Amino acid sequence: MNDTNDKLKIALARLEASAQKIIATRGYSRDAKSLKLLEEMVKEQLIHANSRTATRSIR
Amino acid sequence: MRILVLQLARFGDIYQTWPILKALARSHPDAEIHVLVRQRFQAALSGLAGVRVHALPTADILAPIYAAGDENAAHGNLLGFLGPLRDLNFDRIVNLSFSPVSSYLADAVAHARTATTGYTRFEDGYLRIPDDPSAYFFAQGEIGGANRFHITSIFAAVAGVDLTPEDFAGGERPRSRHALIHLGGSQRERSYPAELWARAIKDICRDHDCILIGSPGERALSETVLAAVASPRLRNLCGKTRIEELPALVGEASLLVGADSAPAQLAGLTGTPVLQITSDASNFWTTGPTAPGSRVLYEAELQEIDPARIAAEARAMLEGRPPEGPCAFRTERIGEYRLHELHFDDFSWRLIQALYTQSPYPETGERADLLAFQRLHEISGLALDQFDGRPLEARALGQIDTLLNEVGRLNPRVRPLVQWFETERMRLPPGTLEETVARSRALFTDLRLISSVYHRPANPEEGYRRARELCSELCPALREFDFGSHEDAFQSLVSTLHELAAHSTKVGGASWSERLESLHSALERRDFIEIADQLEHELLPALS
Numbered sequence: 001m002n003d004t005n006d007k008l009k010i011a012l013a014r015l016e017a018s019a020q021k022i023i024a025t026r027g028y029s030r031d032a033k034s035l036k037l038l039e040e041m042v043k044e045q046l047i048h049a050n051s052r053t054a055t056r057s058i059r
Numbered sequence: 060m061r062i063l064v065l066q067l068a069r070f071g072d073i074y075q076t077w078p079i080l081k082a083l084a085r086s087h088p089d090a091e092i093h094v095l096v097r098q099r100f101q102a103a104l105s106g107l108a109g110v111r112v113h114a115l116p117t118a119d120i121l122a123p124i125y126a127a128g129d130e131n132a133a134h135g136n137l138l139g140f141l142g143p144l145r146d147l148n149f150d151r152i153v154n155l156s157f158s159p160v161s162s163y164l165a166d167a168v169a170h171a172r173t174a175t176t177g178y179t180r181f182e183d184g185y186l187r188i189p190d191d192p193s194a195y196f197f198a199q200g201e202i203g204g205a206n207r208f209h210i211t212s213i214f215a216a217v218a219g220v221d222l223t224p225e226d227f228a229g230g231e232r233p234r235s236r237h238a239l240i241h242l243g244g245s246q247r248e249r250s251y252p253a254e255l256w257a258r259a260i261k262d263i264c265r266d267h268d269c270i271l272i273g274s275p276g277e278r279a280l281s282e283t284v285l286a287a288v289a290s291p292r293l294r295n296l297c298g299k300t301r302i303e304e305l306p307a308l309v310g311e312a313s314l315l316v317g318a319d320s321a322p323a324q325l326a327g328l329t330g331t332p333v334l335q336i337t338s339d340a341s342n343f344w345t346t347g348p349t350a351p352g353s354r355v356l357y358e359a360e361l362q363e364i365d366p367a368r369i370a371a372e373a374r375a376m377l378e379g380r381p382p383e384g385p386c387a388f389r390t391e392r393i394g395e396y397r398l399h400e401l402h403f404d405d406f407s408w409r410l411i412q413a414l415y416t417q418s419p420y421p422e423t424g425e426r427a428d429l430l431a432f433q434r435l436h437e438i439s440g441l442a443l444d445q446f447d448g449r450p451l452e453a454r455a456l457g458q459i460d461t462l463l464n465e466v467g468r469l470n471p472r473v474r475p476l477v478q479w480f481e482t483e484r485m486r487l488p489p490g491t492l493e494e495t496v497a498r499s500r501a502l503f504t505d506l507r508l509i510s511s512v513y514h515r516p517a518n519p520e521e522g523y524r525r526a527r528e529l530c531s532e533l534c535p536a537l538r539e540f541d542f543g544s545h546e547d548a549f550q551s552l553v554s555t556l557h558e559l560a561a562h563s564t565k566v567g568g569a570s571w572s573e574r575l576e577s578l579h580s581a582l583e584r585r586d587f588i589e590i591a592d593q594l595e596h597e598l599l600p601a602l603s
Contacts, residue, residue, distance in 0.1 A: 004125060011130040028184040030167075036184065037163035038137050041117060042124065044160060 008046050015039045060090040063149040064218070065165055065177065067096065067115065067156035070302065070321035071346070073103035075211050076155055077328055078227045080110050082220035083153070093147070095164075102302040103321070113144060115164075144168050153218045154178050157196055162186055176217050183489045188482075192216035195415060198475070198482035200345065205407030205475055207344040207395055211327075227349065227392050231330045232310035237268040238373060239309060239331075241317030242284060242297070243277040244361075251318060251336055253280055255366045257287035262370030263316075264290040267377050272308060272322065273297040314376050315348075316369065318361065323348050327392065334373050336364050343387060344396060352376070355387040357401065404472075411475045420512045423472075427547075430554055431470040432513030435477070437557035438462050439507035441572070446500045456499075458579060469550060480506050519559060526555045527602050530594040537591040552594075553578065567601025574598065 019035040026032070062083060066076045073096055084092050091111065096104060098114035120140060123132035145168050154165040154177025162178035166187075169175055176190040178197075188194045196213050199206045215222045240260060244250040263269055269292060271281045281297035300308060309315055309322055310329035317323055317333070319341040326333045327349035334354050337343045338361040347355050354372060358364045371383040382388060387396040406428070409421035423429065442459045460481070467477035480502065487498045529552040536545045553575070560571035567574075574597070581589040 007124055007128040010128055011124045011133070015130050015134075023184065028180070028182060032184065033163065033167045033180070034134065034137055034141060036180075037141075037160065037167050038120075038130070038134055040160040040163055041121065041137075042130075044117075045121065 005046065008042055012039060012042045012046070015042065060087060060150045061147060062087065062090050062092050062151045062153065063144075063147070063168065064092065064094045065152065065154040065156055065161050066094060067158060067161045067164070068100075070100050070103045071319075071324035072156070072210070073100055074321065074324040074328060075346075075349075076214060077107060078211055078222055079153075079155065079214045079218045079220060080107065081226040081229075082215060082222055083218055084109055085223075085226065086220050093149070095144070105303045106306060116140065141167055145170070149173050151175070152177070152179075154193075155214050155217060157193070157200070159186075176219065181489055185489070186485065187488075188486050190217060191415075194482050194486055197485075198478040199411055202342055203339060203471075204342065204478075205405075205411055206342065207408050207411075209347070209349065209393075209395075210345050211349060212393065213345075222393055224392055227327060228330070229328065232307065234313050234331075235311055236313055236377070237270055238263060238314040238316055238377060239270050239272055239312040239322070241272050241315065241320055241322045242280050243273045244318035244320050251361050251364070253283045254287065255362060255364075257284045259316075259366035259369040259373075260284060260293060261288045261290065262367065263373045263377075264288060264292040266374065268292045269294070270308075270312070271295045271297045272300065272305075314373060316373050319343070319346055326350050326353075332376055334369070334376055336361060336369060338363075347387070347389075347396065349389070349392045351390055351392060353389055354382060355396065356385075357387065407472050407475050410473070414475060414479050414509070420509075423513070425472075427470050428472055429513055430551065431466050431473040432476075432510045434466045434550070434554050434557065435463065435473065435510040436507055436514045437554065437560075438466070439503045439510060441557070442503045443500065443507065444572075446496055446503075455576075458576070461583075462579070469546075476506070476509060522555050522559045523602050526552060526559065527599060529555065530599045530602070534591045534595045537587040537594075540587055542585075542587055549582075549590075556598075567597065569597075569601075574601075 015035055015038055019032055019039060022029060022032045022035065064076065064080060064083070066073050080092060080094060083090070092109065093111045093113060094104065095113040095115060098116045098118070101112065101114045104112050120136040121133055123129040123136065148170060149168065150173065152165050152169055152173055152175040154161050154175065157178060162180055165175055165177060166180040169179065177193050179187050179189065181187040188197055192213055211222065242251070242256055260269055271284065271293065273281055275298035278298035281295050285293060285295045296308070305322060305325055306329060309325050309331050312331055315322055315326045315331050315333045318336050323333045323335055324346070330350050332350050332352035333348035334356070335343060335348050336356050337347065338357065339359050340361065343355045343357065347353070354376065356364050356368055356372060368384055372386060375381070375383045382399045385400040387398050387401055389396050406421050406423060409418065412418040413420040438459055442456065445455050463477050463480065467474040483502055484499065487495060490498070529548055533545055533548055533552065536542070542549070556571070556575060559566070560575070565571065578590060578593060581593065
C-alpha cells in the first residue's frame with residue numbers, strides 16, 4: 001500500500017509540474033486540460049475518493 | 060442532437076439519475092442520449108434502455124502508474140479514452156457529479172459550441188459553475204446544511220427537465236409480502252449496530268418474513284444478526300446476490316428497511332416503499348427515499364433510534380397503517396417530505412428559499428441571529444469601502460472573506476447567506492481588474508442589502524458603553540487564555556466596534572479599520588495577551 005501511495009504521490013508531483021509548465025507557456029490548452037484531469041484522477045486515488053458521491057467533499 | 064450526461068458518483072446517485080435520463084429522452088425524442096459513469100458502478104445502469112453507456116476505466120487508465128510509476132503512459136491511456144468521446148461532438152453536456160474530476164472531464168470532452176451545465180472549467184482552468192441549480196448545490200448541498208430540495212429534483216434542474224411520475228416508473232413488479240432489510244450503510248456513521256438491528260428484526264419477524272441483503276463486505280454483520288434473531292422467518296441473501304439482481308429483489312418486496320444507501324435509492328425506481336433510518340450523518344431531505352409511502356425515522360445519532368420504533372413502523376407499513384410515531388414521510392415521488400410529530404428548526408431553510416426563490420425573508424428575534432446579520436452588514440460595508448477611492452487591498456479582501464466565513468461558522472443559521480455569497484463570488488468569470496471590481500462590488504452590495512433586512516442601527520452612546528463593558532469582561536479572561544468560553548463576548552465586541560465605526564472615522568488616535576485589523580491580526584495568531592493589551596491600553600482609554 002505504501003509503495004502504491006508513493007508511486008501515486010510521485011506521479012502526482014510530476015503531473016502538477018508538467019501541467020503548471022504548460023499553463024505558464026501555452027495557457028490552459030488541451031494538453032493542460034487532460035493533464036489536470038489525470039492529476040485529479042490520481043488525487044482521488046490518494047484520498048480513497050474513487051467512490052466520491054454527488055455532493056461536495058464532506059458527503 | 061447529442062447529449063452526454065456525466066454521473067461519476069456511486070450506485071445510489073446513478074439510480075437517482077435514471078429519471079433524468081428518461082426525462083431527457085422524453086423531452087428530446089430525436090436526441091441521442093449518452094451517459095458516462097465509472098466502470099466500477101456501471102452495473103447500476105443495467106436494464107436502462109435507449110441510452111448509450113460509456114464507462115470511465117479509471118483502473119486501466121492509471122495502470123501504468125500503479126505498475127511502474129509511469130504517468131506519461133497513463134496520460135496516453137487517458138487521451139486514448141478522451142479522443143473517441145470528444146469526437147462524438149456533443150451538443151450538450153449535463154454534468155450531474157459535483158466533483159473536480161467531473162469538471163475537468165466535462166471541459167476536456169466539450170467543444171467550443173457545446174452547451175454545458177454542471178461543473179466545468181473556465182478558459183483559465185478555474186472551476187466554472189455555469190448554471191444556477193449547480194451553484195445552488197455547491198452552496199447549500201453539504202451534509203448538515205439546510206437544503207430540503209431532493210437530489211433528483213436538483214439533477215433535473217441541472218439537466219433542464221421537468222420530471223413526471225412516469226420518469227421514475229418501469230421497475231415495478233408483482234410484490235410478495237416480505238420485507239427486505241439492508242443492514243449496512245454507505246459509510247460507517249450511516250450504519251446501525253448489529254445488536255440493535257437484531258432486536259428490531261426479531262420483532263418484525265414475529266408476523267412477517269424478512270430477507271437480509273447486502274454486499275459481500277456486509278456478510279459478517281448479516282451472520283451476526285441472523286444468529287441473534289434465530290427466526291425461521293428470516294433469510295440471509297447478504298453477499299449472495301449480484302448488483303444486477305438487486306432491482307428484482309427490491310421490486311418484489313413490500314418494504315425495504317435500511318439506512319441511506321444504494322438499495323434505498325433503487326427502491327425509488329421500483330416504487331418499493333422504504334423505511335429509512337437516518338441521522339445527521341446524511342440529509343434525508345436531499346437523498347432520502349422517493350417511493351410514495353416511504354417513511355424516515357430520524358435521530359441526531361443513528362444508534363439513538365430505538366429498535367422498537369423501527370419494528371413498530373415497519374409493521375405499520377407492512378400492514379397498511381398510518382405512522383406509529385415521529386417520522387418524515389412522502390405520499391408522492393416529487394416534492395418535499397411531510398413531517399409527522401417531527402420538528403426541525405426551519406429558519407435556515409426559509410432563508411434559503413428567500414435567497415433563491417424570492418420567498419419573504421424569515422423573521423427572527425434571536426439575538427445571535429441579529430448579531431450575525433449585523434456583522435455581515437458591517438463586513439460588506441467594510442468591503443465596499445475597499446473598492447472606493449483607494450488602491451484595492453487584496454489582503455484586506457482576503458481578511459473580509461475570513462470574517463464572513465467566521466460569522467457563518469459561529470452561527471450556522473445564517474450560513475446559507477454566507478455560502479450563497481461565497482459561491483456567487485467564486486462564479487465571477489475571468490476579466491480585467493475593472494470588470495472584476497465592478498462585479499465584486501455588485502455582489503457585496505447585494506450582501507449588504509440582504510443583511511440590512513435584519514440590521515438594527517445602534518445608539519452610539521449605548522454602543523460605547525457596551526464596548527467598554529465587553530473590554531473589561533474580556534481582558535482578565537484573555538490573560539488567563541480563556542478565549543473559548545468568551546468567544547461570544549469577543550464577537551459581540553467586534554460587532555459593536557464595527558457599529559461604532561459607522562458613526563466616526565477614528566477611535567483615539569487611530570482609524571477604526573487600523574484598530575479592527577490589529578485586533579483581527581492578533582486573533583489570527585491566537586495571541587490573546589496581545590488582544591488583552593490592545594483592549595486594556597488602547598481601546599478602553601479611547602472609548603472612555
